[in-house]
Amino acid sequence: xxxxxxxxxxxxxxxxxxxxxxxxxxxxxxxxxxxxxxxxxxxxxxxxxxxxxxxxxxxxxxxxxxxxxxxxxxxxxxxxxxxxxxxxxxxxxxxxxxxxxxxxxxxxxxxxxxxxxxxxxxxxxxxxxxxxxxxxxxxxxxxxxxxxxxxxxxxxxxxxxxxxxxxxxxxxxxxxxxxxxxxxxxxxxxxxxxxxxxxxxxxxxxxxxxxxxxxxxxxxxxxxxxxxxxxxxxxxxxxxxxxxxxxxxxxxxxxxxxxxxxxxxxxxxxxxxxxxxxxxxxxxxxxxxxxxxxxxxxxxxxxxxxxxxxxxxxxxxxxxxxxxxxxxxxxxxxxxxxxxxxxxxxxxxxxxxxxxxxxxxxxxxxxxxxxxxxxxxxxxxxxxxxxxxxxxxxxxxxxxxxxx
Ligand code: V55
Numbered sequence: 001x002x003x004x005x006x007x008x009x010x011x012x013x014x015x016x017x018x019x020x021x022x023x024x025x026x027x028x029x030x031x032x033x034x035x036x037x038x039x040x041x042x043x044x045x046x047x048x049x050x051x052x053x054x055x056x057x058x059x060x061x062x063x064x065x066x067x068x069x070x071x072x073x074x075x076x077x078x079x080x081x082x083x084x085x086x087x088x089x090x091x092x093x094x095x096x097x098x099x100x101x102x103x104x105x106x107x108x109x110x111x112x113x114x115x116x117x118x119x120x121x122x123x124x125x126x127x128x129x130x131x132x133x134x135x136x137x138x139x140x141x142x143x144x145x146x147x148x149x150x151x152x153x154x155x156x157x158x159x160x161x162x163x164x165x166x167x168x169x170x171x172x173x174x175x176x177x178x179x180x181x182x183x184x185x186x187x188x189x190x191x192x193x194x195x196x197x198x199x200x201x202x203x204x205x206x207x208x209x210x211x212x213x214x215x216x217x218x219x220x221x222x223x224x225x226x227x228x229x230x231x232x233x234x235x236x237x238x239x240x241x242x243x244x245x246x247x248x249x250x251x252x253x254x255x256x257x258x259x260x261x262x263x264x265x266x267x268x269x270x271x272x273x274x275x276x277x278x279x280x281x282x283x284x285x286x287x288x289x290x291x292x293x294x295x296x297x298x299x300x301x302x303x304x305x306x307x308x309x310x311x312x313x314x315x316x317x318x319x320x321x322x323x324x325x326x327x328x329x330x331x332x333x334x335x336x337x338x339x340x341x342x343x344x345x346x347x348x349x350x351x352x353x354x355x356x357x358x359x360x361x362x363x364x365x366x367x368x369x370x371x372x373x374x375x376x377x378x379x380x381x382x383x384x385x386x387x388x389x390x391x392x393x394x395x396x397x398x399x400x401x402x403x404x
Contacts, residue, residue, distance in 0.1 A: 013170035016390035024320035033306040040171040042314045047324040049304045050316045054348040060295035071165040075234040091220030095212045098357040105361045113369040124404040127397045129252040136366045137248030146211025161189045162241040167391030246288040247362040249394030254282035257334035259379040279363045284343035285334045290319030290393040318344035
């Protein structure tokens with residue numbers, strides 16, 4: 001084994017969760033597609049390699065990260081190809097189209113955001129992620145799905161448990177999963193979800209409404225038939241993880257970046273029209289789904305000069321692609337003034353995120369309301385923000401203070 005690959009063999013899951021950039025800065029330089037034993041898969045880390053694979057669905061079949069499949073089971077849109085994928089996107093996409101989202105999103109997000117901020121206002125300090133961003137994120141998407149009767153704390157617990165299992169990618173030298181208890185916790189949460197959602201589906205079967213899940217049930221199946229629960233449930237789990245967690249993570253990441261650079265924070269507070277730009281740059285800076293997409297080569301392929309035999313699964317590390325210095329100057333810096341250059345936080349190709357508009361609208365509204373209510377927000381000087389995660393990456397809480 002050559003000296004350049006030795007260091008990759010000793011990369012650990014802990015290292016990737018704590019600081020993936022340290023590993024990936026070097027991977028992009030030395031080995032744009034490389035086998036990483038800690039996760040038992042090949043990893044594509046440059047923007048060029050990720051784009052080449054994501055946009056070539058002729059030569060690459062989409063699969064799901066093995067720990068993701070262990071968590072969600074089979075049948076998710078994440079792992080679908082060809083006609084099956086087209087059918088699932090026909091079920092998922094309509095309620096998320098921009099023209100549709102723009103009609104309902106304000107009423108879905110602003111009143112609850114204001115309610116939480118009124119409760120916080122007099123306190124002068126908060127973990128703004130746990131007390132505001134995560135609840136706004138799960139309440140908005142939960143209500144949209146039709147889970148209006150599920151408390152925000154429950155929805156937060158569900159996404160946290162599912163995320164730890166989905167990201168439980170570490171394998172031993174035989175390729176077997178480690179940390180099985182994280183999968184068992186997710187199994188229990190999936191049962192709990194079915195206990196809550198089964199009666200809701202029973203009701204929607206008789207009494208359709210405007211919720212996403214009611215539409216999945218009535219419009220997602222064959223003409224005149226209800227969509228099967230077998231097709232619905234795996235995709236409910238996908239939503240209950242990513243769609244609930246990621247808007248909140250983008251909010252916290254945006255505010256973290258701004259609090260670290262008061263000049264940029266002041267610009268955004270003075271000019272709220274800059275909020276979408278700030279949130280978009282935050283999604284590039286620390287992609288909330290740092291890595292999850294996996295593609296298998298249908299035939300022998302060469303990507304960025306690396307030969308990849310047919311049948312090889314390759315993990316696309318979009319969080320790493322977003323820090324590729326071939327595309328961005330000083331990619332480790334959060335910079336409102338970057339030229340708009342599409343990043344990969346929402347993926348690319350046929351599997352690109354269906355929720356980009358609704359998700360970023362929720363982020364925008366939550367930040368608009370926060371800066372309107374608490375324009376004098378400051379970082380808590382006693383606390384340092386810790387980012388964690390390789391599959392899903394975000395701040396582990398964000399303590400802030402303000403003068404009341
Ligand atoms: C992804 C998206 C998800 C999820 C898990 O790869 C992985 C993307 C939108 O939800 O739950």
